Amino acid sequence: MPNVVFNTLSAPPAPGLYIQVLNPPNFITGIATDVIGVVGTASWGPKNSPQLLGSPSQANQIFGGVTAAALTDIHDLPTDLLIAFSQAQGTGILQAWGVRVTDGTDIAASVVVTDTGGTVTGITLNAVYSGVLGNSLSMTISAGSIPTTFTVQIAPFAGGNVEVYPNLVGGAPFWAALVAALNTGIAGVRGPSVLVNGTIGTSVLGPALATSTLASGTDGRGSIISAQLVGSNASSPYTGVYALQNLLPQVGIVWCSGLSDSTIAANLTTAIASVPAWGLFTAVIGAASNTTTMLSTLQTLGIQSINLTFTGNWVYWYDPINGQIRLVPPYAFIGGTCAVIPPETSPLNVPVSGVVGTERYNPYGTPQPYTLAELGALDKAGCIIITNPIPGGATFGMASGRNTSASPGKQPVEYTRFTNFLALSLSNYMGQFVGSLQSQLPNDPTRAQVKHVLDKFTQQLLDANRISGYQNVCSFAASGNPNQGVNTPTTISQHYLYAYSAITYLASTWYFILSLQGGTTVVTSGSSSGPGQI
Numbered sequence: 001m002p003n004v005v006f007n008t009l010s011a012p013p014a015p016g017l018y019i020q021v022l023n024p025p026n027f028i029t030g031i032a033t034d035v036i037g038v039v040g041t042a043s044w045g046p047k048n049s050p051q052l053l054g055s056p057s058q059a060n061q062i063f064g065g066v067t068a069a070a071l072t073d074i075h076d077l078p079t080d081l082l083i084a085f086s087q088a089q090g091t092g093i094l095q096a097w098g099v100r101v102t103d104g105t106d107i108a109a110s111v112v113v114t115d116t117g118g119t120v121t122g123i124t125l126n127a128v129y130s131g132v133l134g135n136s137l138s139m140t141i142s143a144g145s146i147p148t149t150f151t152v153q154i155a156p157f158a159g160g161n162v163e164v165y166p167n168l169v170g171g172a173p174f175w176a177a178l179v180a181a182l183n184t185g186i187a188g189v190r191g192p193s194v195l196v197n198g199t200i201g202t203s204v205l206g207p208a209l210a211t212s213t214l215a216s217g218t219d220g221r222g223s224i225i226s227a228q229l230v231g232s233n234a235s236s237p238y239t240g241v242y243a244l245q246n247l248l249p250q251v252g253i254v255w256c257s258g259l260s261d262s263t264i265a266a267n268l269t270t271a272i273a274s275v276p277a278w279g280l281f282t283a284v285i286g287a288a289s290n291t292t293t294m295l296s297t298l299q300t301l302g303i304q305s306i307n308l309t310f311t312g313n314w315v316y317w318y319d320p321i322n323g324q325i326r327l328v329p330p331y332a333f334i335g336g337t338c339a340v341i342p343p344e345t346s347p348l349n350v351p352v353s354g355v356v357g358t359e360r361y362n363p364y365g366t367p368q369p370y371t372l373a374e375l376g377a378l379d380k381a382g383c384i385i386i387t388n389p390i391p392g393g394a395t396f397g398m399a400s401g402r403n404t405s406a407s408p409g410k411q412p413v414e415y416t417r418f419t420n421f422l423a424l425s426l427s428n429y430m431g432q433f434v435g436s437l438q439s440q441l442p443n444d445p446t447r448a449q450v451k452h453v454l455d456k457f458t459q460q461l462l463d464a465n466r467i468s469g470y471q472n473v474c475s476f477a478a479s480g481n482p483n484q485g486v487n488t489p490t491t492i493s494q495h496y497l498y499a500y501s502a503i504t505y506l507a508s509t510w511y512f513i514l515s516l517q518g519g520t521t522v523v524t525s526g527s528s529s530g531p532g533q534i
Contacts, residue, residue, distance in 0.1 A: 029456065034339045034417075036084055037097040037244040037277065038332075039229050040077030040257030041221035043067050043131040044157070047106075048231070048239040050097045050247055055083045060159040063098055064133040066321040073221050074258030075229065079328060082169050083317060084336030086354050094339050097251055099243050102130065106220025109134030113212045114203070115175075121173040121201030125182075126194055128213055133157040134217035137195055139208045144419060150174060150207060152181070154195050163193055172204045185329045205352040226264040229256040230271050241271035250424050253339055255280040255331040260288070265301050265308075273307045278338075278403070278416045280311050280331045280384075288312040288329075289359035291374040298381045310383040316357035325363070327357055330386050334398060343417035344466050346508035348401030352386060355396035361388050377398050382411070391512075401508065412508055429453070430499075438497055440489050442476045447487065450474040450499050458503060467503050474499040 044064030059081040070076035088094035095403040099191025109127040127134030136157040144151045144167040167179045179198040185191040232238015254277045272279035287293040304321030311330045333352040357363035380403030390397035402411045451474040458470035480486030
């Protein structure tokens with residue numbers, strides 16, 4: 001039998017046949033950056049702790065879903081998540097990171113449960129998270145299926161799952177058994193509660209068969225300020241937008257629910273660039289639909305960044321939970337829609353779903369369509385407007401697709417999104433070459449492998465019609481420009497490895513000019529019985 005070795009065999013221990021199994025060549029896989037990151041308030045869930053969500057129902061379980069509190073709170077996170085997920089129906093799969101923030105006044109609901117005597121505490125039951133939804137949690141103690149035992153049920157808020165803890169020991173030991181079951185789970189039966197935890201009291205008696213409902217929970221959303229939404233990276237863990245850094249899957253599109261405070265725009269831009277991602281921002285109701293005001297605000301702020309796009313024209317949306325039409329920021333419609341189109345695709349002329357109307361297309365008043373001059377000025381300033389019609393037809397959609405960068409080559413939104421996609425995809429794989437050995441020979445295998453990997457990745461993009469062309473360089477020359485991927489004896493001796501990848505992006509069509517010439521005097525070439533060529 002041969003000896004099979006799954007790594008490099010440097011010195012065989014004895015004479016014989018050795019089969020050295022080598023790893024196949026690896027390749028770069030694209031990193032998913034079409035993932036939204038949303039920061040806002042909620043009535044349930046962890047604070048400043050990003051939660052990965054794959055569906056509206058999962059968002060409801062973790063953050064409690066849309067509640068009546070959303071009617072008076074524009075920063076409501078579940079509202080934006082519900083709208084964003086609705087944009088993915090029939091077009092793709094949406095992933096979202098949600099971050100809940102509070103104003104610091106939030107309280108977790110609780111209840112004191114007494115024993116059969118009705119006066120001594122058996123357990124203090126606490127909601128796992130703060131928020132008013134904790135006030136709808138309840139615990140019911142009933143007789144177990146085994147004699148002298150008790151079964152406990154924790155009833156959730158709407159959309160959650162009932163938790164059952166069966167056949168807990170009776171008598172005074174019941175309280176210790178209940179605390180252990182809630183806090184750590186029951187071995188072989190179930191895990192700990194995701195809704196409540198318990199603190200044991202002083203009772204020496206058993207429980208009463210009764211239902212106890214938690215109370216006094218608060219959201220901590222009444223006095224939220226812009227800085228709490230944007231967050232900070234001054235201490236660990238990071239908060240707000242900064243909490244969206246270094247996640248897998250990587251965040252690609254970011255906004256703060258309802259944030260329209262122009263004084264925080266510069267700080268928001270810095271936070272989004274640290275992710276890094278493409279971010280959305282808007283003005284307050286009224287100003288967001290006034291072109292003159294929007295342009296003046298953009299000029300005053302002076303933000304010129306590939307990472308930020310302004311949005312305007314707040315949207316009327318039917319809230320199916322509260323049964324009302326609400327006026328909400330355009331973030332979730334734009335961000336959710338862009339998350340399900342490829343990063344190299346422009347949002348220009350892409351329809352959005354679920355729009356009842358907008359500030360300018362008011363369902364309760366007379367529509368005020370944008371003029372071409374307005375749309376052109378807003379587009380050039382880096383402001384995406386949801387309007388009706390769009391060039392593609394009489395539907396609500398995005399009438400522009402630029403960021404606020406002053407550089408024409410960097411203005412397309414797809415430049416930001418696709419550049420982030422490429423950079424993150426490359427960084428996810430190419431780091432393996434750090435520490436590899438490099439020679440000063442022209443045919444060095446390390447440099448050849450670098451070029452091979454880059455060529456394979458970019459050729460796949462070209463074959464999929466995601467780019468127009470590419471050039472990858474990781475060569476050797478006695479003298480050259482390291483910034484162009486040319487390695488020299490000097491740079492190699494100083495432990496540098498240089499590579500250069502030039503990629504030509506696809507260009508979105510902003511201006512489609514179709515020339516029409518008609519009339520009896522028009523002369524065309526070709527047969528009179530078939531189409532000619534003008």
